[in-house]
Amino acid sequence: MTEFRLGLVVNPAAGLGGSVALKGSDGAETAARARELGAEPKASKRAAQALKELVNGKVDCRIFTGANGLGEDSCALAGVPCEVIFHGHEPSTADDTKALTQALVESGVDLLLFAGGDGTARDVYAVVPSEQPVLGIPAGVKIHSGVYAVSPRAAGKVVVQILQGHLTTVTHADVMDIDETAFRSGTVRAKRYGEMLVPEELRYVQAVKMGGKESDELVLTDIAADVIERMEDDVLYIMGSGSTVAAVMDELGLANTLLGVDVIKNGELVASDVTARQLEQWVVTEQQPARLVVTVIGGQGHIFGRGNQQLSSALLAQLLQAEGKEAIWVVATKAKLQQLNGKPLLVDTGDAEVDEQLGGLIRVTTGYHDEVFMQIDAP
Structure with missing residues (x-):
């Protein structure tokens, strides 16, 4: 039996702006500002929470990822072995996310896990082919897209179900993002960028966020x-x-x-x-x-x-x-x-x-x- 190949992409800057009220982390300047304000990176830890479910589920697969904060650190935290196939910049950039994603697709991964927010989903969407199954580990501030699991552990459980041979339907889900500048001024301006193929496990994968104010x-x-x-x-x-x-x-x-x-x-x-x-x-x-x-x-x-x-x-x-x-x-x-x-x-x-x-x-x-x-x- 061919061994399952799992790709992992982590955006180390994801979620940095949330705890310091910056409403997002898109762009190097925003991420740098968040660090100046004392924000602590959490994306690696959240990705590790997902990977630990593989350990708990006693399932085996080969994990391919990027060096350091791009995924290697998360594997180390979860205690799972991985194969590093890409080295990026320090601090990492959106181009690193895209390049690592491209490398993982070319290596033939069966499922691509990525940790971040809507900006990360857009970066992944920019390079993955339409038939590549993906699943997001929520780690960002803005998570309107339907390509994310409802929690890191839920993302891991979906992978475990697949590895255990459960029938898992796949469906195309929307990649959404909002204008961070408008968001900081109190306006939600959402845009649909496309869709990616995700496992359809209704208990574990979130719906696309519904916008608009209450009318009543x-x-x-x-x-x-x-x-x-x-x-x-x-x-x-x-x-x-x-x-x-x-x-x-x-x-x-x-x-x-x-x-x-x-x-x-x-x-x-x-x-x-x-x-x-x-x-x-x-x-x-x-x-x-x-x-x-x-x-x-x-x-x-x-x-x-x-x-x-x-x-x-x-x-x-x-x-x-x-x-x-x-x-x-x-x-x-x-x-x-x-x-x-x-x-x-x-x-x-x-x-x-x-x-x-x-x-x-x-x-x-x-x-x-x-x-x-x-x-x-x-x-």
């Missing part, structure tokens, strides 16, 4: 009224991104960062467009009492790990330790929840232990004194 203003007003009524004095309220949370800020008469994270206390704005480090200083280090208000990404179901990396696993762990899930207020219209067609809410914090703690039922505020129970999954 009355429902949003009711949700906002419920949240505001529950707010207590001398508590930090961390307001996540999205139009549903923005409705709460509008009702309070406060400026809002639509695609960022703001903090309020006693009805006043404390800080706008905050970073993970700022939040951890207040909540983890100073242990100020806090609540978190977040919404659901339409069409996907994610509440953590997609565009809100400022909400770090360390922050979430502290909130859960202090108050359990009661510290996390999920808000969404019933229309948005119905778009999930019975699928659970998803979390992808980068920390398996925190993901597990978040799992299970959670209350979702869907109107004034109106709640539903939803299941949280961390596949």
Whole structure:
């Protein structure tokens, strides 16, 4: 039997801009700025989480990848052997992603795994032939494309299923990306660039993100009224991104960062467009009492790990330790929840232990004194 050949591409700069509120990491200048602000690279670790599933599943394959942060480091972290077939630049560039992808395709890999965000997906798409199966490991800030698994571990599980001989349908999924400059000013300007062939495992591969604001203003007003009524004095309220949370800020008469994270206390704005480090200083280090208000990404179901990396696993762990899930207020219209067609809410914090703690039922505020129970999954 011919041995399965797995290609691995890691974009070491993916996700750098998330924790420091840069809304993305596209371009050398943005990545450099993120490093200056203290951002720590996580793409290699997230790729390693996927590879560890191969170890857990006790499956064998030959892994081909690039040197150092392009994939070799991830294999070392996961404890799996690999064959380096490409050496890039330090720091790596988009051209390195494309060149490594091209080399892997030419080497005849059966499946190409790549870790990054929508910018990385575009780079891979630019060089892969239409018949090459690929699968993305989510590691970026912007992940609107349908070519990504819902979490790093989920990506690994898909590979394990293939290696174990399970019937795996493949389908063409959209490669999407947004204008980062417009994104930083609060505008989502998404564009479809094409499609790539991915394994269709509905439990583990995410849907394309559905854009647009909620249209039912009355429902949003009711949700906002419920949240505001529950707010207590001398508590930090961390307001996540999205139009549903923005409705709460509008009702309070406060400026809002639509695609960022703001903090309020006693009805006043404390800080706008905050970073993970700022939040951890207040909540983890100073242990100020806090609540978190977040919404659901339409069409996907994610509440953590997609565009809100400022909400770090360390922050979430502290909130859960202090108050359990009661510290996390999920808000969404019933229309948005119905778009999930019975699928659970998803979390992808980068920390398996925190993901597990978040799992299970959670209350979702869907109107004034109106709640539903939803299941949280961390596949």
